[in-house]
Amino acid sequence: xxxxxxxxxGAAAYRPTPPPAWRPRxxxxxxxxxxxxxxxxxxxxxxxxxxxxxxxxxxxxGRRYNAQATALTKQGRLAVYPSSTGQEACxxxxxxxxxxxxxxxxxxxxxLAAVARGLDPVxxxxxxxxxxHTGYDPHEHRIAPLCTPLATQLPHAVGxxxxxxxxxxxxxxLAMVGDGGTSEGDFHEALNFAAVWQAPVVFLVQNNGxxxxxxxxxxxxxxxLAHKAxxxxxxxxxxxxxxxxxxxEVLADAVARxxxxxxxxxxxxxxxxxxxxxxxxxxxxxxxxxxxxxxRDHDPIQLLEAELTSRGFLDDSAKEAAAEAAETxxxxxxxxxxxxxxxxxxxxxxxxxxxxxxxxxxxxAQLRAELAAHQDEDEGER
Amino acid sequence: MTTVAAKPAxxxxxxxxxxxxxxxxxxxxxxxxxxxxxxxxxxxxTDGLAKEFGEDRCTxxxxxxxxxxxxxxxxxxxxxxxxxxxxxxxxxxxxxEQLISHVSRMRNRTAGSMGMPLVVRVPYGGGIGxxxxxxxxxxxxxxxxxxxxxVTPATVEDAYGLLRAxxxxxxxxxxxxxxxxxxxxxxxxxxxxxEVAPIGKAVVRRPGRSATLITxxxxxxxxxxxxxAATAEGWDLEVVDLRSLVPFDDETVCASVRRTGRAVVVxxxxxxxxxxxxxxxxxxxxxxxxxxxxxxxxxxxxxxYPPPMLExxxxxxxxxxxxxxxxxxxxxxx
Numbered sequence: 001x002x003x004x005x006x007x008x009x010g011a012a013a014y015r016p017t018p019p020p021a022w023r024p025r026x027x028x029x030x031x032x033x034x035x036x037x038x039x040x041x042x043x044x045x046x047x048x049x050x051x052x053x054x055x056x057x058x059x060x061x062g063r064r065y066n067a068q069a070t071a072l073t074k075q076g077r078l079a080v081y082p083s084s085t086g087q088e089a090c091x092x093x094x095x096x097x098x099x100x101x102x103x104x105x106x107x108x109x110x111x112l113a114a115v116a117r118g119l120d121p122v123x124x125x126x127x128x129x130x131x132x133h134t135g136y137d138p139h140e141h142r143i144a145p146l147c148t149p150l151a152t153q154l155p156h157a158v159g160x161x162x163x164x165x166x167x168x169x170x171x172x173x174l175a176m177v178g179d180g181g182t183s184e185g186d187f188h189e190a191l192n193f194a195a196v197w198q199a200p201v202v203f204l205v206q207n208n209g210x211x212x213x214x215x216x217x218x219x220x221x222x223x224x225l226a227h228k229a230x231x232x233x234x235x236x237x238x239x240x241x242x243x244x245x246x247x248x249e250v251l252a253d254a255v256a257r258x259x260x261x262x263x264x265x266x267x268x269x270x271x272x273x274x275x276x277x278x279x280x281x282x283x284x285x286x287x288x289x290x291x292x293x294x295x296r297d298h299d300p301i302q303l304l305e306a307e308l309t310s311r312g313f314l315d316d317s318a319k320e321a322a323a324e325a326a327e328t329x330x331x332x333x334x335x336x337x338x339x340x341x342x343x344x345x346x347x348x349x350x351x352x353x354x355x356x357x358x359x360x361x362x363x364x365a366q367l368r369a370e371l372a373a374h375q376d377e378d379e380g381e382r
Numbered sequence: 383m384t385t386v387a388a389k390p391a392x393x394x395x396x397x398x399x400x401x402x403x404x405x406x407x408x409x410x411x412x413x414x415x416x417x418x419x420x421x422x423x424x425x426x427x428t429d430g431l432a433k434e435f436g437e438d439r440c441t442x443x444x445x446x447x448x449x450x451x452x453x454x455x456x457x458x459x460x461x462x463x464x465x466x467x468x469x470x471x472x473x474x475x476x477x478x479e480q481l482i483s484h485v486s487r488m489r490n491r492t493a494g495s496m497g498m499p500l501v502v503r504v505p506y507g508g509g510i511g512x513x514x515x516x517x518x519x520x521x522x523x524x525x526x527x528x529x530x531x532x533v534t535p536a537t538v539e540d541a542y543g544l545l546r547a548x549x550x551x552x553x554x555x556x557x558x559x560x561x562x563x564x565x566x567x568x569x570x571x572x573x574x575x576x577e578v579a580p581i582g583k584a585v586v587r588r589p590g591r592s593a594t595l596i597t598x599x600x601x602x603x604x605x606x607x608x609x610x611a612a613t614a615e616g617w618d619l620e621v622v623d624l625r626s627l628v629p630f631d632d633e634t635v636c637a638s639v640r641r642t643g644r645a646v647v648v649x650x651x652x653x654x655x656x657x658x659x660x661x662x663x664x665x666x667x668x669x670x671x672x673x674x675x676x677x678x679x680x681x682x683x684x685x686x687y688p689p690p691m692l693e694x695x696x697x698x699x700x701x702x703x704x705x706x707x708x709x710x711x712x713x714x715x716x
Contacts, residue, residue: 133487137495144459145491149483155449156484159456159464166412166438166462173456185476189449196444351494352529354552357582357629 026233033226033238037270040245041307047245049313055092055244056308057322059301062088062112064326066275068333069111069125073279077337079130082109086274089244089300090206092116094174097251105144105157105175109206113176114143121329122336131341151181154190154203161199161258172200172258174251180211182225191266195232200258202251203266206241208273213286229266241269242300245307272298345371388569393541397427397503397559399572400545401465405435411549412457413440415450415467415503424469425505425564447477454500455484464500465549471506472515478523485554486529498554501545506534507600507650509562509697511690518687519651521599524556525627525660531581532627534558536602538568540625543579551581560600582629586638590620593644593710596635596661598624601648601698608703617707627657635661636668643674644710648698653681675711 017023040047066085073081084091087109095116098104106113111124119141126135127146134145144160147153157175164171181187182205194201205225209216222228229236239250247269254265272295276283283292308314349356349364356364405411413428419442422429431440443450447468454464468474481502488498508517524532531553535541541559548555587602588609595605602623609619622638624631639645645665647658658679665677680698688696 132493133491134493136492138459138492139495145488145496149479152452152479152483155452155480156456156459158449159453159458160460161456162453163457163460163462167460186448186452186479189444189446189452192444192446193449193453347493351490351492353531354489354497358632359630 028230031230031233031235033224033229033236033268037238037240037243038246038250039240039243040249041243041303045245047307047311047313051096051248052245052304052308052313053318054096055089055248056301056304056314056318057325058092058096058116059088059244059304060322061326061329062092062116063301064330065112065115065121065333068330069128070275070279072125072334072337073128078125078128080278080280081128082278083273083275084109084112086295086299087206087208087241087271088112089247089304090176090204090241090269090271093244093248093251094176094204097248097255098172098174101142101169101171102255103142103144103157103160103171103173105153105173106146107150107153107176107178107181108146108148109178110176111146114141114146117141117143119143121333125337129337129341131343132347151177151184151186151190153177154181154186155193157201157203158190158194158197158199158264161194161201162197165197165200170259172202172255174202174204174255176204176206178211179205179207179209179216179219179225180214181205182228183211183219191229191232191234191264194264195234198261198263200261201264202254202258203264204251205266205268206271207268208241208271210273210277210287212277212281213283215286224268226266226268232266234264234266237265237267239267239269241271242298242303244300244304271300388571390567391538391570391572392565392567393535393538393559394425394427394564395572396538396542396570397545398429398431400542400549401428401431402434404463404465404546404549405431405439408463408549410461411439411463411465413465413467414443414454415441416443416445416469418442418467423467425561427503427559427564428467447473447475448480451477451480451485451502455480455488455498458498458500459496463549466500466502468502468504470512470516471504471518471520474502474504474520477502481524481530481554481556482527486527488529489553490529497552499552501548501551501555501557503545503557503559505561505564506558507560507562508687508693509600509650511693513690514687517690517693519649519682521558521627521649522651522656524558525657529554530628531555532558533581533625534560534599534627535625536560536563536587536599536623538566538570540579540623542570542572544581544625546578547581550578555581558599562600563603566603579625582626582631584622584624584626584631584634586620586634587623588619588621590618590642592617592619592642593646593707594620594622594635594638594642595646595648595703595707596622596624596638596665597648598627600650604698604700605648605703608700608707611700612704612707615704615708619707630661630664632664632668635665639665639669639677640672643672644707645669645673645677646680646703646706646710647677648680648703648706650682650697652684653679654684656681675709678706678709680706 091112157173161173226236662677
């Protein structure tokens with residue numbers, strides 16, 4: 001039996017039938033998202049105390065990480081930093097929901113998710129510091145390279161999940177993309193392939209309101225981004241992206257569904273990009289402060305902290321411990337990023353091919369000679 | 383393995399056999415593309431693979447080239463060796479972003495920790511009476527992208543050997559199949575395949591002393607025919623089949639030009655910005671003092687590929703090659 005013949009795929013079974021015998025292949029109703037973003041905080045739903053405290057500690061650490069990376073950018077230690085401030089619930093939940101053997105496919109705004117999954121923050125920031133592109137071996141933590149061309153990492157997640165399924169391995173891929181990325185062709189192709197192959201993939205769309213400056217209204221006329229799932233024959237889920245408990249639950253459900261062979265899920269997490277697109281952007285040109293303030297009142301950390309405090313899960317000492325751990329991380333990050341990166345210009349030629357071409361060997365020799373000549377000049381001047 | 387006597391085989395059969403042998407030897411080799419399953423591809427190059435290895439190994443994908451190559455990237459990330467079929471040259475363009483932004487630079491981006499051992503097979507070139515978007519020579523686009531190998535066979539034997547080498551390569555290979563040679567035949571024994579042709583090695587198809595024709599893919603037979611015709615004029619032309627555009631075999635090409643002192647580059651691709659400009663520059667930079675005449679180019683005109691009823695005027699043919707040879711300043715010698 002091929003994977004396309006497994007239950008749920010239906011690819012082999014479907015044959016066109018002339019009207020009036022024609023029927024839709026599946027009932028679209030169960031695929032539709034909830035009418036409102038799903039929420040847990042502020043309801044009387046039971047909460048896993050240990051999980052909530054872990055989410056809380058990671059949110060605090062994540063917010064501090066965002067602040068530190070932004071500060072390092074202002075100090076010239078990073079070339080650019082696309083902050084996920086305000087979106088930490090999505091970033092952290094995406095990391096915590098995966099098992100060790102699973103794969104994360106982050107975009108450039110998702111360094112926090114990579115760090116929360118266990119990646120060294122300095123390695124996570126290599127791309128943005130500019131000393132190399134991907135600062136880590138993707139196999140080590142099963143984190144694909146931070147992807148800059150929007151949505152192009154989504155088909156990679158589908159292919160990897162499909163390959164794992166062909167091998168019979170228990171692997172789920174979680175792919176992250178923004179609201180702007182859903183307009184890309186690769187978003188469409190990835191979701192379509194995933195559904196046809198019933199690949200164990202979860203697509204997490206963080207709808208943070210803006211693609212740099214362009215609001216969602218200019219991006220799509222869909223009822224919601226989650227509704228797009230229905231067209232592919234996969235379920236769409238809509239969740240409050242600042243409700244860490246809700247995001248974790250919806251992601252966990254989708255991951256479990258993928259793991260048991262139920263196929264892909266599209267999740268739209270409604271959140272907000274509190275900071276500008278990057279340090280190089282001026283958000284005052286396209287949005288008003290009042291909107292930002294409204295979202296600050298729906299802050300993922302405040303929402304979780306209030307809930308956990310009222311339930312008696314969180315006391316002052318736990319809060320202090322989380323803050324202290326975040327501060328320790330930030331101090332270490334600061335110290336390491338303030339040291340100049342060690343660069344070897346010869347690395348420019350080292351990894352283009354498994355084996356250097358004759359042309360690259362020539363060019364490598366040229367650069368080496370240029371560097372040696374400069375060194376001789378420098379020594380001569382001294 | 384029993385040795386079977388050589389009998390006529392087509393390039394299409396050799397390509398099919400290369401994939402079949404690779405799939406049989408290595409369970410990580412997967413073929414995917416449009417219509418590659420039950421149909422065997424529009425050119426039947428994957429004929430029988432789905433039946434022999436199952437649809438999980440030879441997979442009909444949805445009709446979306448970026449999705450095909452993008453998912454192949456993910457499969458390669460997980461340790462498979464995908465062999466992607468693009469249905470026609472011009473249908474490969476939707477996959478350019480995946481090819482350029484990911485396939486070509488994944489190894490470099492990850493400082494060598496994640497290679498991309500995948501093959502993108504692209505039927506290319508004209509001469510088959512194809513309507514618009516079915517006859518492009520797209521090699522210059524691929525050559526301009528560091529991190530890719532760009533390979534194209536001109537013979538039945540090389541079709542097998544080079545495709546085996548491409549599938550075995552740890553780097554991504556754009557494998558350009560000259561579609562008008564798919565049905566060309568040669569004495570070739572599929573059960574005693576010759577050694578796998580190394581990627582990056584050009585070969586002298588016809589030795590000669592007067593001038594060198596530097597060519598590849600669909601233009602190789604044209605140049606061999608031109609070389610035969612040229613004997614009537616007293617020219618003994620050498621024909622170099624590049625086989626691999628990237629990596630480029632400067633050594634073989636320059637050794638030939640230094641021997642003959644004259645060179646013409648022949649290809650179907652447009653001349654302006656085409657491979658011939660790069661090749662002529664490389665030859666001139668390295669062989670200047672051996673040259674008796676400027677390196678000339680015989681290429682397709684700088685026009686969008688013409689409609690089939692006019693393509694014969696566009697494609698470099700024997701006469702155009704001989705005209706170029708005639709312009710190699712022979713008078714200066716006497």
